[in-house]
Amino acid sequence: MKHLLSAADLSRDDAILVLDTAAELAAVTDRSVKKLPTLRGRTVVNLFFEDSTRTRISFEVAAKRLSADVINFAAKGSSVSKGESLKDTALTLEAMGADAVVIRHGSSGAPHRLATAGWIGGSVVNAGDGTHEHPTQALLDAFTMRRHLRDGAGDLDGLRVAIVGDILHSRVARSNVLLLRTLGAHVTLVAPPTLMPYGVESWPCDVSYDIDRVLPGVDAVMMLRVQAERMHAAYFPSTLEYSRLYGLDARRMGLLPPHAIVMHPGPMNRGMEISADVADSSRAVMVEQVANGVSVRMAVLYLLLGGMKEEI
Amino acid sequence: MPISAGRSAASPTRSWRTTRGVALAHRIAAEINSIEGSEVPVGSLDITLYRDDLRLRPARALVPTMIPPGGIDDKTVILVDDVLYSGRTVRAALDALNDVGRPAAVQLAVLVDRGHRQLPIRPDYVGKNLPTSLAEQVRVEVAEVDGSDQVTILGEER
Numbered sequence: 001m002k003h004l005l006s007a008a009d010l011s012r013d014d015a016i017l018v019l020d021t022a023a024e025l026a027a028v029t030d031r032s033v034k035k036l037p038t039l040r041g042r043t044v045v046n047l048f049f050e051d052s053t054r055t056r057i058s059f060e061v062a063a064k065r066l067s068a069d070v071i072n073f074a075a076k077g078s079s080v081s082k083g084e085s086l087k088d089t090a091l092t093l094e095a096m097g098a099d100a101v102v103i104r105h106g107s108s109g110a111p112h113r114l115a116t117a118g119w120i121g122g123s124v125v126n127a128g129d130g131t132h133e134h135p136t137q138a139l140l141d142a143f144t145m146r147r148h149l150r151d152g153a154g155d156l157d158g159l160r161v162a163i164v165g166d167i168l169h170s171r172v173a174r175s176n177v178l179l180l181r182t183l184g185a186h187v188t189l190v191a192p193p194t195l196m197p198y199g200v201e202s203w204p205c206d207v208s209y210d211i212d213r214v215l216p217g218v219d220a221v222m223m224l225r226v227q228a229e230r231m232h233a234a235y236f237p238s239t240l241e242y243s244r245l246y247g248l249d250a251r252r253m254g255l256l257p258p259h260a261i262v263m264h265p266g267p268m269n270r271g272m273e274i275s276a277d278v279a280d281s282s283r284a285v286m287v288e289q290v291a292n293g294v295s296v297r298m299a300v301l302y303l304l305l306g307g308m309k310e311e312i
Numbered sequence: 313m314p315i316s317a318g319r320s321a322a323s324p325t326r327s328w329r330t331t332r333g334v335a336l337a338h339r340i341a342a343e344i345n346s347i348e349g350s351e352v353p354v355g356s357l358d359i360t361l362y363r364d365d366l367r368l369r370p371a372r373a374l375v376p377t378m379i380p381p382g383g384i385d386d387k388t389v390i391l392v393d394d395v396l397y398s399g400r401t402v403r404a405a406l407d408a409l410n411d412v413g414r415p416a417a418v419q420l421a422v423l424v425d426r427g428h429r430q431l432p433i434r435p436d437y438v439g440k441n442l443p444t445s446l447a448e449q450v451r452v453e454v455a456e457v458d459g460s461d462q463v464t465i466l467g468e469e470r
Binding site: 036 | 374
């Protein structure tokens with residue numbers, strides 16, 4: 001595998017290889033020397049056209065733990081604001097010898113264009129493109145579920161997961177549906193009808209509009225942020241109504257089975273899709289998701305860059 | 313404390329990647345325990361991420377690293393492996409150990425020393441010196457992994 005563009009590119013064995021590799025690499029975090037020499041002399045460029053805290057820092061830490069050189073490129077403050085195209089930016093990075101480009105872009109399909117247009121020779125990792133996909137987030141979510149609910153090994157066969165919130169604008173939801181399905185889990189999407197994507201009935205998952213009916217039957221619930229910055233129309237009457245109908249508060253958390261975990265890819269809007277007491281409860285694994293993100297991204301970078309360069 | 317240098321390279325098939333060195337380390341530890349009556353901790357080391365030939369092959373899956381509780385600081389660590397050949401695996405293992413802690417001393421025990429060193433590395437304990445040609449392969453089987461104990465010299469393939 002040369003690029004990681006979509007969770008759909010991963011077979012069941014590929015996905016388990018990434019998760020198993022991440023489990024081994026997680027041990028490095030507990031050592032006094034948090035560094036491996038594996039990617040010494042390789043250059044990883046973080047090409048971020050959209051704002052990000054977690055993902056960018058996570059990729060940076062992951063690359064540095066593997067001894068790669070990291071260049072952070074934010075569109076703000078670069079020549080992009082002077083009107084430079086994606087192609088010219090890519091050619092510049094190629095001339096500087098990037099072995100991998102980790103790209104986040106507001107337009108769906110930008111990583112695919114970067115990987116297939118022949119502008120660069122290195123690997124491309126999709127770190128979130130528009131409303132399309134965010135495969136490393138899905139991998140870290142699967143890793144977190146596997147640790148809590150499957151003793152950290154194998155696949156997620158039979159696991160039941162609810163993804164609740166702004167599915168329409170969520171690349172996290174799309175990648176998670178694809179990856180969880182590959183790993184054998186059963187996903188139910190929950191959202192108001194206006195926030196369900198067009199054609200969702202063809203996705204490999206169930207759809208519900210009633211969160212209270214779904215929660216008692218799941219092992220994990222993933223709350224998604226309402227992405228106000230992508231909303232150019234009124235999708236629901238008021239934030240208060242949304243939070244009453246679809247927000248996760250202490251009462252709703254009580255509907256979950258005792259072993260179930262609460263997840264959120266971040267950033268959270270406390271009081272909107274998740275209440276503060278739920279976000280701070282012992283069943284919420286958000287902080288662990290962030291830590292697991294580093295291990296999973298180390299695994300992805302190692303598997304893409306650690307071996308010999310693939311031809312083509 | 314014997315620690316085995318995990319050889320994760322030898323061959324692409326899954327079964328040969330199981331580390332024979334780990335089995336040998338457990339046996340040596342058991343011998344020491346029976347003589348001295350003290351418990352010698354045993355660990356294992358996957359050196360894949362420290363190899364110098366990573367870029368010559370596709371990326372490999374990792375095998376577990378187990379550092380004994382209490383760590384290796386200020387202890388004498390005996391690296392155990394089945395076959396000593398180029399010395400590159402041992403070099404990688406020394407680097408890996410260095411990142412785990414600072415042992416008082418590191419010694420090297422191998423079942424078979426087949427020569428042809430490519431690095432200035434020599435073993436402290438050798439089961440058997442086995443002169444070989446570069447074209448030959450030495451295959452160690454241990455009962456824990458393979459069902460029987462034997463060392464085979466595989467001749468040149470024709």
